[in-house]
Amino acid sequence: MQSVRTAVIGATGYSGQELLHYLARHPAFRLGLVTSRQNAGEPLSKSVHGLPREMGQLVFVDAVPDFALAEQADLFFLAVPHGTAAPYAVALREGGKTVVDLSADFRTTDPAVYKEFYDHDHPAPALLKEAVYGIPEIHRERLKKTQLIAAPGCFPTSIILPLALFLRAGLIKPGSIVINSLSGVSGAGRKLEMRLLFGEVAENMYAYGVPKHRHLGEIEQELSLAAGEKVTVTFVPHLVPIYRGMLSTTAATLTRPQTDAELQAILQEAYGREHFVEVLEAPELPQARQVANSNRIQIAARVDARTNRLLLFSSVDNLGKGDASQAIQAANLACGRDEKLGLD
């Protein structure tokens, strides 16, 4: 099969750089174009370390979202902020190209939800209905047929993947869900903010973004889809002093008593054959380090019999399965390839 001409729009943040590293070892996606306003004119190697020599010699270009851009590749990854991504998606989709958007612009299907969480009108509502939410383990068949992928946020992947199936099966009460997540600092992006200095983060940790973090929109959309009814959850993200990693712990009331063995069987049934999902056996619980630099997610379930709650645990690399590598997994599907390509 032919290789796919690939472009990355915006590659100065942590997501963009991570994408470049995954693309460096992808056997079918041939990177030909990388854009960056800030680094335009410089070789990639100047700001992105560890790329193969040839790829490092590629030069950042500054590009606007237009038809000329669409000509230059067939697969485009958008690693620019929300709001900025949509115009690129419009131009590139008009040009008939496949777009994987790592921003939030196409994650929620309802423009009203977008406005609620992002404080401005959706910049391209007409495109919303063709976008597919990019968790392959949940939307695999739809991803095979789309040309517009909304790569999920880092928290949502870790939360939705283990939780949706229990809602779908009616095993937990939708109104009882309490989610706590721990995020590494790269999840906040590569921004010049005082709170992100080493001197402020080391030996520190705190909750933030409560009670209505932006990722709630997509989390509740996907959980509602699974439950077949509107689901509203409590979600508390925390920042911890690690670079990459994301851990989620979810508690929800069971609709009927379960044993650990029954929960394990349910997870195995759902995900036992999934290449990137690691269902842990007791007494193991997910650990950040065990999925770092990978597209894997670790999940585990336990019964809290004393309170009749289900406890769900998951771990992803917030730049991997929670971001760049999952975007590639979804792109593989949209391009008709083996979804594992370039990810092992």
Place this chain on the structure above:
Amino acid sequence: MQSVRTAVIGATGYSGQELLHYLARHPAFRLGLVTSRQNAGEPLSKSVHGLPREMGQLVFVDAVPDFALAEQADLFFLAVPHGTAAPYAVALREGGKTVVDLSADFRTTDPAVYKEFYDHDHPAPALLKEAVYGIPEIHRERLKKTQLIAAPGCFPTSIILPLALFLRAGLIKPGSIVINSLSGVSGAGRKLEMRLLFGEVAENMYAYGVPKHRHLGEIEQELSLAAGEKVTVTFVPHLVPIYRGMLSTTAATLTRPQTDAELQAILQEAYGREHFVEVLEAPELPQARQVANSNRIQIAARVDARTNRLLLFSSVDNLGKGDASQAIQAANLACGRDEKLGLD
């Protein structure tokens, strides 16, 4: 007033060492005896750094729990493991001395609860009824009259202090409580275990001890006391790569709607005059670094109006207000002193 002859039993762990540092600046507790099986015969300065020169020259002795030991001081801090502490408490109480036990031996008043969580019979059930649980902000008057203080575990302080008052006021449903805590590594003690190596902890994090961590016994005891009924909670501790620090996030369903301002007023009413409790104003949330090396606890409350839940946040130094410095605060009360002595 005269100074108090003070002893520390077992000072090779993180708790014991922290105690020594707090005692070094205490104006009334005069340290005269420090025991350690492991370091017996060596000066404190060899293994504990940063002590004043004179205190560093004190020599560790090996001591058994007997009458002769009781003669040597009037106030004893026990910083030995649970099970080991009780025989010391028995001998020292028989000698009429004041005992502050940092282990779990006297935290739960019901020996059956102790057995349930520690897997062996309580080693000194007769002493249980005189022990007072050492959170001064909750049991101040009883602490002034006791000679046996059960210093709380690190998780419980951070959880009980902000939560109990909402149960007492009937503002939350006792069955709806979900607690997630993040602990620094010193909380696990100074033990030779593979999982505690820097190489295993750095850039890592995970949940553990579910669904029935040992501290649940004392947490539920104190919450039940506040609620006036048996309270059972979901509690998920997590290990994160920091040395000292503990953060707790609690979610519970409100019995009637509240505003953030009402919650703030409740916290201010309860703790506004407490010297060591810092009630944060929005948008501030507790941070580990802001209470490190101190006896302070930061707390904050928020309404999650979408789900009608109360969210409580707290931060303590797990070796400070969660351990050694709170033990001194309680000891100050038991010795008839200002509870702030040596803690500012």
Place this chain on the structure above:
Amino acid sequence: MQSVRTAVIGATGYSGQELLHYLARHPAFRLGLVTSRQNAGEPLSKSVHGLPREMGQLVFVDAVPDFALAEQADLFFLAVPHGTAAPYAVALREGGKTVVDLSADFRTTDPAVYKEFYDHDHPAPALLKEAVYGIPEIHRERLKKTQLIAAPGCFPTSIILPLALFLRAGLIKPGSIVINSLSGVSGAGRKLEMRLLFGEVAENMYAYGVPKHRHLGEIEQELSLAAGEKVTVTFVPHLVPIYRGMLSTTAATLTRPQTDAELQAILQEAYGREHFVEVLEAPELPQARQVANSNRIQIAARVDARTNRLLLFSSVDNLGKGDASQAIQAANLACGRDEKLGLD
């Protein structure tokens, strides 16, 4: 004795905040004024955590270096950048006040050296001759008689203190000195720079500032003074992922063979009676953690007999003995107090 009315000029950086924490427990320096352009009008407690309640209620003011400022206190600590400090020193010295400058403005006595390392003319050369370099263990008697103290840089303290005496005694060849230092991130200050983000510093380290770091000017000045001849050294600073701490390792060729015991005797003779200098006995070597949050310096010496070199090791808290606490130690002397006041 009366307390000293004290002011801190510029307290938003790490140095200024550390100063506030030390002043909070100083029994004789009574803080009455704190300036900050950035935080003017806000209480200290908003940006500086862990201060006693009363001190936290003090409000930052914006102040220019004039006579009116000089009226407001008798002892001024300048925690503003080099270049900015000098005008304050001029105005305050004209007002007859005692000034402790934590910037580089008065560290080198020769304005040409200042210009060489700081790229602009010295802003107040007339004041240079009254300034005393603030290492009490070396310039104690002069510090007792000055009203203008140049608090040393963080690297220089760790380097000069153990090394100068060997030059003074003629035991090492002045041309043979090679110094490597490791600095925690707070040494770089609290600045919005990409390289200081947690995401860039964690799991990273590198040398920088070679071959002519700004601190070389004061290092070589003090070493030359000790040697009685011009000394030029190689100095390589490194950044490591810790918040506070500074370690220096110096190698120099011995003029005649020495044993470890002889070196130990020399250090003991020089510093055995110094309260803040901890001369370690073999096999101990200085560690960053053992002097954190203190005014102590750990030092050790070893012979490298195979190459006939002296090896010197030292550790300071770069915000403590390398900065704020040493400034207070020197100020104690200048104010006629016990130099240990507020530092134990």
Place this chain on the structure above:
Amino acid sequence: MQSVRTAVIGATGYSGQELLHYLARHPAFRLGLVTSRQNAGEPLSKSVHGLPREMGQLVFVDAVPDFALAEQADLFFLAVPHGTAAPYAVALREGGKTVVDLSADFRTTDPAVYKEFYDHDHPAPALLKEAVYGIPEIHRERLKKTQLIAAPGCFPTSIILPLALFLRAGLIKPGSIVINSLSGVSGAGRKLEMRLLFGEVAENMYAYGVPKHRHLGEIEQELSLAAGEKVTVTFVPHLVPIYRGMLSTTAATLTRPQTDAELQAILQEAYGREHFVEVLEAPELPQARQVANSNRIQIAARVDARTNRLLLFSSVDNLGKGDASQAIQAANLACGRDEKLGLD
């Protein structure tokens, strides 16, 4: 070309696990046997995370160094402690197999040097003469013809690679060399020692192993070889709180003045065509993060004109180019393959 049946002897330490990860993506080395006394009978996946599923199902076996073992593979990596490795090498070489020893047993060609640094007689002196020191950039041709590779220690690679060529060219004085290295904690191995606990390492750093660290034997052997005379150096290793990474800074007196440009040209001439050597251009200096998880080494040189010294800087991943990946690079050569195989 056929794949090579490969075995790893001892895979519970950090080196062994890193080897497994590199072998997992090696296209020609087919892992068939992994031994471990401690984990015998368990699948690799139980203790080594992130391996491909199939490889994770391989079961650890306990194996003694005998003829039967030699039958089971053609290429053996020894990742066991020094002293333990030699008997395996003897048995496997008798069986005609290719051996890559990651321990120190075959790094120094003179058994007297081995005894001097490792305190016991060399366990297999007869094999010493066929062993080749495994830095491909220096001993490439010899590595192509050997069946016994002594993979270098982590410090030596970072030191020898940039330094040897300056000795060979007579540009520095052999007696003037002072080396300071900073090592991540994984360099100390995965051992249950108090000093390696997170609680002891975090926010800490210190020099150790002076004046005669074990790696000096191999460092001086290779430098002497380059200089054509006996070279003795000063070497000070430091432990810093990172997991993986190694930085070395070397100072040496120039035999004649050089400019930065001349030094750069020398490095470019020597290493400009080397795939795994990254010669940095000013003002860049090597950084630990930029070579993490790779077989690359970053190097840079500067003149310290004020003291007429050469300054050399280098960075390697102490588990990568300083250990496991370099072992594979050397093995590729010994097996007649492209040395880059499996390393990009």
